[in-house]
Structures are given as structure tokens and as C-alpha cells.
Amino acid sequence: MSNSQTVVLHDAANASLGSFEPKPTAVTEGLQEATLEIWEGGKTSTGLWASEVGTFTAERIGYSEICYFIEGSVTVEVEGEEPVKYGAGDVMVMPSGWKGIWHVHSPVRKHFTVIED
Numbered sequence: 001m002s003n004s005q006t007v008v009l010h011d012a013a014n015a016s017l018g019s020f021e022p023k024p025t026a027v028t029e030g031l032q033e034a035t036l037e038i039w040e041g042g043k044t045s046t047g048l049w050a051s052e053v054g055t056f057t058a059e060r061i062g063y064s065e066i067c068y069f070i071e072g073s074v075t076v077e078v079e080g081e082e083p084v085k086y087g088a089g090d091v092m093v094m095p096s097g098w099k100g101i102w103h104v105h106s107p108v109r110k111h112f113t114v115i116e117d
Contacts, residue, residue, distance in 0.1 A: 007039045009048075012111060013070050017050055027101070028054030043116035050109040051102075059099040063116045067092050072108030077101045 009015055017034035031054035037047040048070075073087045078100040086092055094100070096117050 004041075009038055012048055013109065015048060017048055020050075020052070023051065023054075023056050025057045026054060027056055030054075031056060044113065046111070046113045048109065049112055050107065051104050052107055053104050055101065055103050057099075057101055058094075060094045060096055062096060063114050064096045064098075065094045065112055065114050067094075067110045067112045070109045070111060072110075073105040074108050075103045075105065077103070 015036065017036040020032035020034045023031045023033045031052055033049065033051045035047060035049045037045060039046050049067075051072075069086050069088055069090045069092070071088050073085065075083050075085045076092070077083045078098070084092075
């Protein structure tokens with residue numbers, strides 16, 4: 001796909017993300033995730049991501065991520081901060097260097113944009 005072409009994805013809430021795979025940083029045994037890359041250009045990429053219910057660790061090293069929650073419910077814990085609950089319609093920004101723990105309460109789907117440092 002050329003990064004100079006307009007890309008359209010209709011109905012992101014129902015788009016197929018392909019097969020679910022084991023989450024490498026899962027705390028909950030058997031936790032799986034799926035990702036669909038929509039566009040990549042230079043230091044920026046965007047796509048859809050989904051996770052089953054469970055807990056996993058995450059960190060953003062060398063890149064920042066902006067995400068918009070399409071469906072589901074999560075609580076995110078970051079050391080030194082109060083836990084924050086996110087759900088459909090919420091936006092979250094994880095700057096480069098961010099580390100946290102995600103607790104997925106109901107299957108979650110988000111749109112993400114990654115910006116490399």
C-alpha cells in the first residue's frame with residue numbers, strides 16, 4: 001500500500017482484525033490480541049487493536065501512542081498515578097517512556113496511532 005494514497009476503513013467497530021494471537025506481555029494466562037495495520041508512513045502508523053478480557057503489562061519505548069477506544073472497558077495503572085478507567089469514546093495518550101498495567105474488563109477494541117521518536 002502506498003503511503004500517499006487515501007485509506008478508508010468503513011465500520012471500524014466491526015472490521016475483521018484477523019486471527020487472535022497470544023499477548024506476549026500477558027499476566028493472565030492465555031490472553032490473546034489481534035491487530036490490523038491500516039496505514040504506515042515515515043515515523044507514523046495507524047490501525048485497530050483488540051484484546052480479550054485479562055491483564056497485561058505494556059510500555060512505550062521509542063514511540064508514543066494515541067488511542068481511541070471503540071468498545072470495551074479497561075482500567076490502566078501507571079506507577080505514581082491513580083488508576084484510570086477507559087471505555088468507548090475515550091482517548092488515551094501514552095508518551096514515549098510510558099509503562100503501565102492494563103486490566104481489560106470487557107473485550108476491548110481501539111484505534112491507535114503510533115509516532116516513533
